[in-house]
Amino acid sequence: MADRAADLTELLIDRVRRAGERQQALAVTGNGTKHFLGRQATGEPLSVADHAGVVEYEPTELVLTVRAGTTLAEIDAVLEGSRQALGSDPPTFGGRATIGGTLAANLSGPPRPWSGSLRDHVLGVRVINGHGEHLRFGGRVMKNVAGYDVSRLMAGSYGVLGLVTEVTVRVHARAEHTTTRALKLGPDEALAAMIRFGAVHSPLCGLAWDGRTVYARFAGSAAAVDAAARELGGEAADDERFWTSIREQTHEFFGGDEPLWRFSVPPAAAPALPDARWLFDWGGAQRWLRGDYEIARLEDIARKMGGHVSLYRGGDRTGEVQHSRDAVQQRIHRALKASFDPRGILNPGRLYGWL
Amino acid sequence: MQHEVQAEAGGTAAGLRHDWREVAAGLRAIVDSRFIVADAETMRPYECDGLPMYREMPQLVVLPGSVDEASEVLRYCHARRIPVVARGGGTGLSAGATPHKDGIVLSLSRLDRILDIDPAARSARVEPGVTNLAISEAAQAYGLYYAPDPSSQIACTIGGNVAENSGGVHCLKYGLTIHNLLEVRLLTVEGDELVVGSGGYDAAGLDLLALITGSEGLLGVVVEVTVRLLPVPPAAQLVVAAFGTSRGAGEAVSGVITEGIVPAGLEMMDNAAIRAAEDFVGAGYPVDAAALLLCELDGTPEEVASGRERVVEVFRAFGASEIRVSRSEAERQLLWKGRKAAFPAVGRIAPDYYCMDGTIPRKALADVLTAIGEMSERYGLRVANVFHAGDGNMHPLILFDANQPGDFAKAEAFGGDILELCVRHGGCITGEHGVGIEKLRQVPLQFNEAELVQLGNIKIAFDPFETLNPGKGIPILHRCQEYRALARAGRDGADG
Numbered sequence: 001m002a003d004r005a006a007d008l009t010e011l012l013i014d015r016v017r018r019a020g021e022r023q024q025a026l027a028v029t030g031n032g033t034k035h036f037l038g039r040q041a042t043g044e045p046l047s048v049a050d051h052a053g054v055v056e057y058e059p060t061e062l063v064l065t066v067r068a069g070t071t072l073a074e075i076d077a078v079l080e081g082s083r084q085a086l087g088s089d090p091p092t093f094g095g096r097a098t099i100g101g102t103l104a105a106n107l108s109g110p111p112r113p114w115s116g117s118l119r120d121h122v123l124g125v126r127v128i129n130g131h132g133e134h135l136r137f138g139g140r141v142m143k144n145v146a147g148y149d150v151s152r153l154m155a156g157s158y159g160v161l162g163l164v165t166e167v168t169v170r171v172h173a174r175a176e177h178t179t180t181r182a183l184k185l186g187p188d189e190a191l192a193a194m195i196r197f198g199a200v201h202s203p204l205c206g207l208a209w210d211g212r213t214v215y216a217r218f219a220g221s222a223a224a225v226d227a228a229a230r231e232l233g234g235e236a237a238d239d240e241r242f243w244t245s246i247r248e249q250t251h252e253f254f255g256g257d258e259p260l261w262r263f264s265v266p267p268a269a270a271p272a273l274p275d276a277r278w279l280f281d282w283g284g285a286q287r288w289l290r291g292d293y294e295i296a297r298l299e300d301i302a303r304k305m306g307g308h309v310s311l312y313r314g315g316d317r318t319g320e321v322q323h324s325r326d327a328v329q330q331r332i333h334r335a336l337k338a339s340f341d342p343r344g345i346l347n348p349g350r351l352y353g354w355l
Numbered sequence: 356m357q358h359e360v361q362a363e364a365g366g367t368a369a370g371l372r373h374d375w376r377e378v379a380a381g382l383r384a385i386v387d388s389r390f391i392v393a394d395a396e397t398m399r400p401y402e403c404d405g406l407p408m409y410r411e412m413p414q415l416v417v418l419p420g421s422v423d424e425a426s427e428v429l430r431y432c433h434a435r436r437i438p439v440v441a442r443g444g445g446t447g448l449s450a451g452a453t454p455h456k457d458g459i460v461l462s463l464s465r466l467d468r469i470l471d472i473d474p475a476a477r478s479a480r481v482e483p484g485v486t487n488l489a490i491s492e493a494a495q496a497y498g499l500y501y502a503p504d505p506s507s508q509i510a511c512t513i514g515g516n517v518a519e520n521s522g523g524v525h526c527l528k529y530g531l532t533i534h535n536l537l538e539v540r541l542l543t544v545e546g547d548e549l550v551v552g553s554g555g556y557d558a559a560g561l562d563l564l565a566l567i568t569g570s571e572g573l574l575g576v577v578v579e580v581t582v583r584l585l586p587v588p589p590a591a592q593l594v595v596a597a598f599g600t601s602r603g604a605g606e607a608v609s610g611v612i613t614e615g616i617v618p619a620g621l622e623m624m625d626n627a628a629i630r631a632a633e634d635f636v637g638a639g640y641p642v643d644a645a646a647l648l649l650c651e652l653d654g655t656p657e658e659v660a661s662g663r664e665r666v667v668e669v670f671r672a673f674g675a676s677e678i679r680v681s682r683s684e685a686e687r688q689l690l691w692k693g694r695k696a697a698f699p700a701v702g703r704i705a706p707d708y709y710c711m712d713g714t715i716p717r718k719a720l721a722d723v724l725t726a727i728g729e730m731s732e733r734y735g736l737r738v739a740n741v742f743h744a745g746d747g748n749m750h751p752l753i754l755f756d757a758n759q760p761g762d763f764a765k766a767e768a769f770g771g772d773i774l775e776l777c778v779r780h781g782g783c784i785t786g787e788h789g790v791g792i793e794k795l796r797q798v799p800l801q802f803n804e805a806e807l808v809q810l811g812n813i814k815i816a817f818d819p820f821e822t823l824n825p826g827k828g829i830p831i832l833h834r835c836q837e838y839r840a841l842a843r844a845g846r847d848g849a850d851g
Contacts, residue, residue: 060609061716083615112556119562120534133805141714142746143531143786145520145569146794146801147810147829152533152565156557173615195475200498201586203658220654221661228655264555268475285556306476306554323559328547333561335816340809351560 004074005053007067009134009165015046016163017132019345026345028159030069030098034105038158038350040317048100051165054078056140063123063140065168068100075099079171087115087172091247100164106156109247110206110217113198113267113282119155121170127154127162130341140168159347160355161340175219178205179229182237183214187271187278190214194283195268202228206243207283210253215242246281253279253288259315261298263287265307272301288312299323320353330354373437373457375414382417382459385427390465392416401460404445404452405507408709408763409792413440413454418462422542422578428461429576430546438822439544441576443483443515446507448710449791451519451571451827458822461576463514469493470579476554478537480581483514487521490582499584502529505787506695514577520569522787524620524694527745528653531787533568535583541567541575544818549575566813571789572824574817588653591619593687594666596675597644601625604646605720607673608744611650612717616665619653621745625724628697628739628752635700638693641677648675648744649694651687697741698752705737705754709766713777714748714786726776727751734769736762748786749777775800790828798830807832 019026025043035041052069059082066075072086073095079085089109090102103125108117124138127150137150154164185193190209197207197216203224206217216232217239218225229236245251254260267284279288285307289298295311302309308323315321325333333355337344349355375393382391392398393415403410419425432439438458445452454460467484474497479490487508491500504523505511511521517539520532529535538552552564567574598604604623611621624632624640624647633640640647648670652662663680670678681687693700701708715723724740731738737754751773755766774784774797784790784797802810810829814821821831 058716058718060613060718062612063716106557106562116530116534117557119557119565120530129809133809135806135809136802137806139781139783139801141716141782141786143522143526143714143743143748144783145787145789146783146785146798147790147806148570148574148813149520149533149565149568150809150813153562155565156562161561173617176615198477199474199586201588201654203655220658223661224655224657227657264553264557266473266476266478266554268473268477269554282556308553308555308559310559325560326550328543328549329560329563332543332549332563332817336561336566336813339812339816 006050007053008051012046012048012051012163012165013128013132013134016128016130016345019044020130020132020343023343024345025348027350028163028347030101031071031096033093033097034101036313037105039321039353041347041350043348046163048163048165049098055166059084061140062171063168064171065140065166066099067166068164069098071095072097072099072102083174084171085174086118086169087121088112088117089115089247090118091249093248099167103155103164103167104157104159110208110243110281113285114205115172117155118169119152122151122155122167123170124168125151125154125164126166127164129162130343130346134165138168142170158351160337160351161346163346175205177222177225178217178219178239179225180206180215180217180237180239180242181229181232181234183234184212185209185214187274190280191268191271191284194280197232198267198283202231204228208246209280210251211277211279217243251279253277253290257314258290259292259311260313261289261293261309262312263289263302263305263307263309265302265305269305269307272305295320322352325352373414373435378435378437379415381431382415382428385431386417386419386424390418390420392418401442401445401454401462404447404450406448406450406791406793408757409450409453411454411456413456413458413460416460416462418465420465422466425461425463425466425576425578426542426546426548429542429544432459432822433545436820436822438825439576440824441514441518441572443512443518444486444507444510446511447515447519447791448712448788449785449793451789451791451824453792455825458825463512463576463578466578472497474499477584477586478554478581479584480579481513482579483577484512487511487513487516494584495587498587500587501582502535502585503532506698513580513582517568517577517580518570518572519787519789522743522748524622524743527621527743528617528619529585533565536564536568536580537583538581539564539567539577540579542578543575544820544823552581554581569789571791571828573814573828574823576823590656590659591651591653591687592659592663593681593690594650594652594663594670595640595679595690596648596650596670597641597677598646598648598674599644599676601646601724602721603674604648605717605724605744607648607670607675608720609717610669610673611666612745614665614669616662616669618650618662618666618745620649620651622649622694623647623740623742623744624694624697625740627737628701628741631700631704631739632693632697635703636692636696638689640693644676649690694741701739701752701754706756706758707754709753709755709763709770711749711751711753711770711773712785712788713774713782714746715777715780715782717744717747719780719782720744720747723749723776723780727773730769730772734765736766736769743786746786747782771797792827795830804832
């Protein structure tokens with residue numbers, strides 16, 4: 001870790017300024033673990049991967065500040081000593097994903113409905129805007145309502161507003177115990193069961209259905225976890241392997257080249273396309289679909305379900321891959337982009353072709 | 356910089372002259388005339404929010420009866436560059452809803468329907484004028500509740516909660532307003548509908564929901580909110596511990612958090628607050644303690660039992676002089692009552708109090724309390740401290756007498772010093788009350804000029820003529836002017 005610590009802030013500022021002068025689009029990257037995500041990048045690559053290292057970590061405050069190129073594996077190694085972790089359990093892509101990229105994509109693991117996302121846990125950022133100004137928003141405290149919440153705005157922004165150089169995040173205590181139960185159920189019964197399990201308070205931290213079996217995971221004190229598992233019934237299942245395969249998309253459902261679609265919907269939304277191949281995570285709120293579809297058709301379905309859809313992996317990455325935005329939303333997106341990056345040099349077209 | 360703030364507070368719309376009789380007539384074509392208030396006496400309750408030291412009379416108060424009416428009112432005002440200050444319950448504590456002297460107040464209190472509760476999706480869709488508590492009351496039938504619980508929850512509205520990103524006693528475990536929102540429908544300054552968020556746990560595109568939450572009514576007018584509901588925890592227990600020093604109590608707070616325990620709430624009161632509360636409600640607090648910690652555990656009975664044992668252990672290890680654990684729901688309520696009534700209790704021991712809202716890292720707690728004590732002597736004004744200790748959000752209450760000339764100015768200067776102190780210790784000037792007008796002068800403690808310009812440009816992206824709640828939240832700098840002109844030119848071109 002220590003040997004990877006390097007402050008490249010000045011270099012990054014310089015690169016953004018010079019790109020601005022030349023009207024040269026930049027494609028900001030970390031370790032490139034999420035190149036498949038979003039629209040195809042155009043522009044000159046600018047890597048943040050070597051801008052890495054812990055700036056400050058205070059276990060008693062539950063606050064960690066790291067440079068954006070720090071990998072999730074490096075962060076985990078630092079937090080492990082104090083039995084802490086990133087609460088949202090984001091996919092690590094073999095440990096190589098950077099915190100900057102993870103924030104830009106706002107990806108979360110299976111505990112998200114109960115733990116919150118990285119967007120929920122980010123407390124502050126430092127960011128270089130399109131003028132090449134290095135700005136600081138938010139801070140290192142849990143509550144802060146001075147100014148607009150630019151830190152959270154960066155989550156899921158695909159780097160189109162600014163180049164994030166530093167992230168301060170609230171970290172969480174690792175669970176004392178976890179346990180997983182499995183129940184074999186078809187799609188309709190699976191969803192009904194997930195709604196039922198979610199309707200009462202319990203130490204749930206995972207609820208997924210892989211097409212055959214509902215898996216429920218509990219985290220907390222031994223007594224609490226055991227009581228909840230007893231109450232739920234089902235069979236004991238391997239606790240770690242299944243959830244890792246969902247988080248890292250190594251589960252067989254995610255194999256092959258067929259396009260992978262992500263639906264983000266209310267957990268109880270009625271199942272659509274009953275003959276298609278689905279995997280439900282987040283208690284039904286994140287649904288994965290495999291197959292060739294027109295995005296417009298799936299948008300219609302997602303809208304009726306009360307959520308949105310994106311082409312997560314595969315398919316045509318030069319067309320739109322995110323759920324469309326209406327005219328007013330587009331106007332605000334464009335104006336906001338212009339307020340950070342008037343020359344449009346930061347990741348243009350990565351989120352939407354029109355942004 | 357402060358001079359510039361003063362000079363420009365009020366936005367660029369200030370100074371435009373309108374024939375207000377004509378405006379009132381125009382608005383009467385949109386909203387039933389009974390709900391257009393133009394006489395001073397009826398408008399009087401709107402002249403301030405929960406921080407009555409700041410007062411201003413608007414030209415008109417308009418109470419639309421539907422989203423369509425609100426949209427038409429905004430469209431009308433936008434065409435004439437009339438400042439609009441949206442208002443919910445008027446319980447804000449930072450003068451964020453103070454009217455603009457050349458503008459209208461847009462009260463959303465008539466939009467107060469609970470539109471839908473979806474127990475399967477665990478969400479509630481409500482109009483902005485619904486009170487915070489009414490949502491939990493309506494959800495109760497399904498075993499669900501809305502978690503954020505600001506102490507004004509009987510009166511404060513969900514629209515205002517979105518504008519302020521309100522917290523409360525239980526946000527340590529369950530998060531702030533932003534963590535409990537799914538979707539918000541706004542009206543832009545032009546009166547257009549803008550939907551942010553979604554029925555899922557995230558939304559397509561930029562996270563505008565995060566941006567508008569806590570934006571103090573500067574970016575849009577909230578007209579519908581879908582909140583997340585949580586299952587009511589089946590059990591809850593409160594551990595109350597007395598400490599001989601505030602340093603000891605502060606360290607015990609860090610001890611609980613470091614142990615990995617996540618209490619539902621972790622509150623602290625200093626001796627002045629303990630005495631005032633005990634006199635008021637008789638909760639049985641030890642009045643000699645330097646500091647009192649209230650730590651609530653909730654969840655399944657097993658979760659509560661294991662959490663309680665560990666908390667008691669930590670409090671003992673950090674030298675608590677007395678520990679009391681609630682043995683019944685009635686006792687838990689009584690022990691909470693003292694904390695919840697702390698503000699009015701303090702209100703009984705002084706003619707007026709001024710509530711601050713700085714947030715600090717927990718480790719700085721003892722040092723900051725000591726420094727506040729010293730300032731208190733220097734200013735000759737007493738202070739009582741109530742504190743969301745678990746998340747570092749302080750509420751020092753500065754006691755003063757508004758009838759004594761110069762007393763409020765002294766209290767304000769004292770408050771400013773406290774906020775400066777918080778920032779020096781790595782904290783911020785407001786944890787949950789917002790900047791409003793009150794803390795405009797302290798905003799530059801947290802942001803440099805380039806950062807303020809960026810914040811100003813975000814405002815312009817939503818509201819090019821700065822007519823939404825002008826003069827609040829973000830001090831306006833001259834450097835924004837250039838971008839402002841560009842943004843307006845772009846807008847005018849795009850809109851035709």
